[in-house]
Structure formats: C-alpha cells, structure tokens
Amino acid sequence: MSEADPSPRDAEWLAREQARLDALPLGPASESFGHVVHAADGIARIAGLPEVCMGELLQFANGAMGFALTLDTETVEAVVLDDLPDLGAGTRASGTGDVVRVPVGEALLGRVIDPLGRPLDGRPAPACHETWPIERPAPAIIERDLVSEPVETGVLVVDALFALGRGQRELVIGDRATGKTSLALDAIIAQKYSDMICIYVAVGQRASAVERAIEAVRAHGAPERCIFVVAPAAAAPGLQWIAPFAGFSIGEWFRARGQHALIVVDDLTKHAATHRELALLTREPPGREAYPGDVFYLHARLLERAGKLSAELGGGSLTAIPIAETDAGNLSAYIPTNLISITDGQIVLDSRLFAANQRPSVNVGLSVSRVGGKAQKPAMRQFSGRVRLEYAQFLELEMFTRFGGMSDTRVKGQLARGQAIRALLEQPRFTPLRAIDQIALLAALEDGAFDTLSTQDLRALRSKVGARIDAGAHDAITAIEEGRTLDDAQKSALIRAVGNG
Ligand SMILES: Nc1ncnc2c1ncn2[C@@H]1O[C@H](COP(=O)(O)OP(=O)(O)O)[C@@H](O)[C@H]1O
Ligand SMILES: [Mg+2]
Numbered sequence: 321m322s323e324a325d326p327s328p329r330d331a332e333w334l335a336r337e338q339a340r341l342d343a344l345p346l347g348p349a350s351e352s353f354g355h356v357v358h359a360a361d362g363i364a365r366i367a368g369l370p371e372v373c374m375g376e377l378l379q380f381a382n383g384a385m386g387f388a389l390t391l392d393t394e395t396v397e398a399v400v401l402d403d404l405p406d407l408g409a410g411t412r413a414s415g416t417g418d419v420v421r422v423p424v425g426e427a428l429l430g431r432v433i434d435p436l437g438r439p440l441d442g443r444p445a446p447a448c449h450e451t452w453p454i455e456r457p458a459p460a461i462i463e464r465d466l467v468s469e470p471v472e473t474g475v476l477v478v479d480a481l482f483a484l485g486r487g488q489r490e491l492v493i494g495d496r497a498t499g500k501t502s503l504a505l506d507a508i509i510a511q512k513y514s515d516m517i518c519i520y521v522a523v524g525q526r527a528s529a530v531e532r533a534i535e536a537v538r539a540h541g542a543p544e545r546c547i548f549v550v551a552p553a554a555a556a557p558g559l560q561w562i563a564p565f566a567g568f569s570i571g572e573w574f575r576a577r578g579q580h581a582l583i584v585v586d587d588l589t590k591h592a593a594t595h596r597e598l599a600l601l602t603r604e605p606p607g608r609e610a611y612p613g614d615v616f617y618l619h620a621r622l623l624e625r626a627g628k629l630s631a632e633l634g635g636g637s638l639t640a641i642p643i644a645e646t647d648a649g650n651l652s653a654y655i656p657t658n659l660i661s662i663t664d665g666q667i668v669l670d671s672r673l674f675a676a677n678q679r680p681s682v683n684v685g686l687s688v689s690r691v692g693g694k695a696q697k698p699a700m701r702q703f704s705g706r707v708r709l710e711y712a713q714f715l716e717l718e719m720f721t722r723f724g725g726m727s728d729t730r731v732k733g734q735l736a737r738g739q740a741i742r743a744l745l746e747q748p749r750f751t752p753l754r755a756i757d758q759i760a761l762l763a764a765l766e767d768g769a770f771d772t773l774s775t776q777d778l779r780a781l782r783s784k785v786g787a788r789i790d791a792g793a794h795d796a797i798t799a800i801e802e803g804r805t806l807d808d809a810q811k812s813a814l815i816r817a818v819g820n821g
Contacts, residue, residue, distance in 0.1 A: 353414040356380070357395060359407050362557040363601045366396045372415045375455065380404075381412035385436065386558065387420050390602050397602050399558035401436065419455065422566040423448035424573035429517070432534060432548040435559055435566035440550055452573060454565040458624035465630045470695045471582060471639050474510030474752025475503065477682045477745040480704040480762060481711075482667055485695030486580055486637035487628030491659050493644040493651065494669025494681070500643045502749050503667070503680050504584040505533055507641060509541035510752035517574045517581040518546045521567035523560050524590030527552045533586075540750045553590075560594045568625045571638045578634030583626070587643035588619060592655045609654045616658045623662050651686070665689035678746060684711060697755055699800045703762035707741060714738025733771070740770035743778050756800050757786050760793070763811055764818040785818055792817035 354368030364386060372378070378386040384402035391397075400407065401420075423437035425448040432441040435454070439445050467485035484490050484507075492500050508518040520537070522530045530550050537543050547570060551563040564585045571581040585591070592615055599612035607613045619642075626640035644659050649671065651660065660666050667687045674681035696704065717734055744765060747753070753761070761782065764770065770778055789797065796810040806814070 351414070353412050354396070356407065356409055356411040356413055358409060359400070359411070361597075361601050362400050362403075363389075363598065364398045364400050364407065364411075364413070366398055366413045367394060369396050369413065369415055372396050375419050377416045377418050377420050378413050379416055380407055382406040386413070387562075388415075389598065390604075399561065399598060401556055401558045401562070403556045419453045420562060421451035421453050422569050424450050424452045424570050428547045428570060430544045430546065432550060434555070435549055435551050435563040437566075450573070452569040454562050454569050456569055456572060456625065458621070459627055459629060459633075463630055463633055465628045465635065466694075467628055467637075467691045468695055469580075469637070470692070470697060470700075470755075471507070471516070472510060472514065472755050473507040474754070475506050475680060476747055476753055476758050476761070477680055477684075478503075478507070478667065479696075479753075479755065479758055480700065481684060481708050482665065482682075482687050482689040483692035483696045483700070483704075484639065484641075484689065485628075485692040486639050487626065488665070488689070488691050488695075489623050489626045489640040489642070489663040490689060490692070491642055491644055491663040491666040492669065493646060493656060493659070493666050495646055495649055495671045498669035498671050498674045498681050499679055500645070500669055501529070501533060501586055503669070504586065504641050504643060505536050506680075506749060506752065508537055508546060508582065508584065509750060511545070511582065512540070512542040512752075515580060516545070517571070517579060519549060519567050519571050519581060519583040520546065521549045521551075521563050521583065521585045523551055523563045523585065523587065524553045524594060525586060527554065536750070557594045557597055560591065561598060564588070564591055564622055568622060568638070568640075572625065575629060575636035575638045576634065578629075578636045580637045580639075582639045582641065585640070585642045587645055588659060589643075589645040589655055592619070611654060615655070616662075619658060620662050664691045678742065680745075680747060682745070684708075685715065697759075697800060698803055698805045699759050700755060700762075702805045703759060703766055706766060707762055710734070710737055711741045711745075714741065736771040737765075737768075740765060740773065740778070743773075743775045744770060744782075746775075746779075751783070753782075754786065756789060756797055759800060759806075760785060760789050760796075760814045760818050763806070764815045767815045769815060769819050781818070789814065789817045 354366045356364050357367050358365045372388050376388045378398050382404050384400055384404045384407055386398040386400045388396050389399050427446040427448045431446050434440055467487045469486045471484040471486055473479055492503055494500050511518055530552055534548055537546055549563055549567045551560040567583055571583045574581045595615055595618055596611045604612045623640055626638045628637040644656055646656055665688045668683040669681045670683040793813045796806055796814045799806055799810050
C-alpha cells in the first residue's frame with residue numbers, strides 16, 4: 321500500500337479523526353490551583369489561590385474537602401474536613417467557586433449522615449435533589465410568628481413546669497452524666513405520634529455514645545422521621561465545626577415547606593472547644609478562657625435560625641434544643657452564660673439531684689422557659705401553675721423543717737403534697753406521657769389523691785394511667801383535644817379514672 325493511496329478503511333478512520341478534531345474546543349483554558357505549604361491539626365496553609373473567597377469550599381488532590389477560613393495576602397488558611405492521608409506540603413488544592421453545602425430533602429429521613437451529607441449507615445448516598453449552604457441568614461422579624469403551639473416532650477417536669485413551644489430555643493445544661501442526652505432523646509422519642517421531624521446532631525461525642533442514642537431512637541421512637549448528623553470526637557475538627565450549621569440547614573428545609581422540625585445539638589460546649597481549637601491554630605487573638613472574640617456571635621447566629629415562620633411563609637417551625645455541659649455545676653462560666661443569654665430558657669440538670677435518684681434531675685429553681693408557657697394547652701395551664709407554686713413553697717419549707725420537727729398540720733399537709741409532686745416528677749427513660757395523661761395526673765395531684773401514696777404505688781399507677789383514661793374519661797379527652805379548659809364534671813371524671821383500681 322503506498323502512502324499516496326490510502327485504503328478505504330484508512331480513509332474512513334482519517335475522516336472520523338478529522339471530525340473529532342474539528343469538534344474539539346481548542347483554545348486557551350485556564351485552571352486555578354494552589355499548593356499546600358503546610359498542613360497539620362486539621363488546618364492547611366495554601367499558597368497560590370488568589371481568587372478564593374471567604375468560606376469557599378476547596379478540593380484537595382488527595383480527595384479531601386476543606387473550606388477557606390482566613391485570607392492572608394500571600395496564603396489562604398483552610399479548615400480540612402476529612403482526615404485523609406497524603407495531605408501535606410505540595411498537595412494540589414483548588415477552589416470550587418461554591419460555599420460549603422449540605423444535601424437537604426426527604427431522602428435524609430431515617431438516615432445517619434456526616435455533616436456533608438455522606439452516609440455513615442452503610443447504605444447508599446441519600447438521593448437528594450437539592451443542596452443548601454450550611455450558613456444561611458436567620459428569618460427576619462417580619463417573617464416570624466409568635467410561638468403558639470406546644471412541643472410535647474412527654475416528660476412531665478418539662479411539659480408542666482417548663483413547657484416548650486414550636487420555634488423556641490431551650491438550652492439543656494448540666495454536668496456530665498446528669499441525663500442531658502437522655503432528656504433530649506426522650507423529647508425526640510415522644511414525637512413518635514406527632515408530625516415533627518427530628519434532627520439529632522452529635523458534635524464531638526464518643527462514637528459508642530452516638531450509637532447508643534441512635535439505637536434508643538430506633539427501639540422506642542419513630543426513626544423514619546429522624547435524621548442523625550454525626551461528627552464524632554474522632555472526626556476532623558472542621559467537620560465537627562460545621563455539623564450544627566449543616567443540621568440547621570436540613571431542618572430549615574422542612575420548615576420552609578410548612579413542616580415542624582426539632583433539632584437537638586449535642587453539645588455546643590464541644591462545638592465551642594472546636595471553634596477555639598481552630599481559632600488558636602490560625603492565630604486569632606484569644607480572649608476570655610482562650611476563646612476567640614466571636615464565639616458568642618458563632619452560637620447566636622446559629623440559634624437565631626430557629627423560629628416559627630409566619631402564616632404567609634407556610635407557618636413551619638424549627639425548635640432547637642442545644643445541650644451544654646458545665647463543670648461542677650458552674651453556670652457562670654463563659655460558654656454557659658453565653659448560651660443562657662442566647663436561648664429562650666434553660667433546663668438545668670443537677671448532679672446532686674441525679675445522685676439522689678431524682679431523675680430527670682431538673683433543678684426547678686434554676687430552670688426557666690421564657691416563651692413556652694404561652695403555648696401550653698389551656699387544660700394544662702389550668703393545673704400546672706398551681707403545681708409550680710406548691711413545689712417551690714415545698715422546697716423552701718423542706719429546708720426549714722430539716723432542722724427541727726414541725727407539728728403544724730398545715731405544714732405537714734404541704735410537705736406531703738410536695739413529696740407527692742417530687743415523686744410524680746420522677747420519670748424513667750423511654751416512658752413518654754401524653755398531654756392528656758399529664759393533665760389527669762396533675763388534676764389528681766391537686767385533688768390530693770397522691771398525698772398518701774407511696775412512691776412505688778405512684779410509679780405503678782402512672783404506668784397504667786393512659787389505659788384507664790382512654791377507658792373512662794371521653795368527655796375530658798375531647799375537651800383537652802379541642803383546646804378548652806376542664807369543667808368540674810370533666811375534672812372529677814379524670815380524677816376518678818386515675819384513681820380507679
Ligand atoms: N430519667 C432517667 N431515669 C433513669 N436513668 C436515667 C434517666 N436519665 C438518664 N439516666 C441515666 O443516666 C446516665 C447518664 O445519662 P446521659 O444522658 O448520658 O448524661 P449526659 O448526656 O448528661 O452525660 C445514663 O446511664 C442514663 O441511662
Ligand atoms: Mg450526653
């Protein structure tokens with residue numbers, strides 16, 4: 321075959337290649353990338369990324385993701401989100417032109433994911449059609465509505481004395497191992513029969529503790545309406561840092577559709593410590609307790625995103641239960657005081673009460689709910705105010721009578737009532753009480769039905785109360801469901817149903 325005379329097959333090949341060449345977009349193409357100068361402790365310093373923006377998502381050549389935290393004149397300091405090997409001096413890094421985002425949508429329900437939406441439960445990646453930035457502005461005042469519907473946590477001491485409303489932010493605070501996580505999980509589990517979407521964000525927790533939390537919800541709650549966003553203690557600090565923000569964006573997606581969501585962040589003390597770690601590594605000037613000056617702003621802008629939307633915007637809500645850990649009950653440390661002042665109330669758990677087997681170990685004197693009372697059911701409000709007052713008086717009286725016997729019958733009556741309240745407020749885990757059960761118990765308490773009952777008898781009675789009311793107090797149930805207060809006939813029907821048997 322001579323060169324001048326190509327065979328038909330070669331001619332065909334030539335024509336095809338020519339067409340391919342013609343279709344190629346030839347011309348100058350630009351790609352911007354930089355190189356890591358130094359990487360350690362979850363921070364990478366990158367040279368050669370002049371166009372990168374604050375907070376921009378970066379991609380490293382080894383597959384790790386990161387985001388720009390501080391922009392210097394010559395270099396960029398980035399938080400690395402994955403703890404992958406081979407990230408060191410010389411690793412190529414490029415900007416993605418986008419901020420950090422998290423997948424949102426219904427596909428996340430029932431899933432365990434990391435803060436970037438990657439699956440941690442061994443199932444395929446959730447099929448979400450949308451991603452939302454993890455940092456989003458809080459709803460403006462005009463877009464909000466008053467908190468007016470209750471979140472029923474099923475925990476009597478919370479629902480009766482420190483009621484939560486949809487859209488509220490209530491801090492759960494206490495020393496380690498005082499039942500903070502358990503209380504928040506009980507609130508999630510009680511949503512089994514409600515319409516709430518629950519999001520549990522684990523920040524800096526031990527993997528085994530997170531596993532136990534997930535197991536508890538799977539065993540007792542409605543896992544198909546829960547989302548677990550997990551950045552355990554072993555995860556890169558950057559991943560822990562973005563976890564609460566990612567969780568809020570996921571919750572906001574449901575709220576924007578007019579749904580109601582509850583987010584638990586366990587816990588913000590660890591989140592603050594991660595923030596401090598990253599700030600110190602990037603040489604931000606340390607302030608009080610070595611936290612950078614913006615740690616208040618960090619949590620304020622996060623928690624400000626909770627809230628109830630106005631009817632024009634669909635009326636959805638996002639309720640937040642952040643958790644904070646104290647040292648030796650010190651509520652006036654830096655992070656606890658910040659969080660107390662940001663939230664709409666706090667439930668203080670007390671290690672002494674916990675040790676005395678008063679569980680949930682809520683310190684009634686130090687706890688407060690600043691907006692939830694307005695969201696209580698009218699029938700609940702009818703009884704709960706009195707209980708709070710009686711219990712406060714009892715706690716004071718108990719202090720005095722400890723020193724000497726008081727024989728006054730009125731005082732004895734008050735003491736008996738107080739002890740009955742204390743016994744009633746004790747509640748094992750995973751035993752949520754419906755609003756109607758709680759109201760019945762409070763009505764019976766006010767009637768004096770529990771003053772002579774032993775703690776064991778009260779415990780036994782409480783486990784049966786639901787069935788008895790369903791059988792014997794239909795009128796009262798209708799009144800409570802329709803949002804009315806109880807008249808005398810309904811009240812005594814309830815009390816009779818509780819005391820029956
Ligand atoms: N209401 C309760 N009744 C009985 N035990 C409880 C109750 N709440 C918590 N506990 C127990 O107390 C322990 C510590 O609870 P946890 O929620 O992990 O505390 P924290 O989150 O404050 O460290 C757990 O073993 C838990 O089972
Ligand atoms: Mg805990």
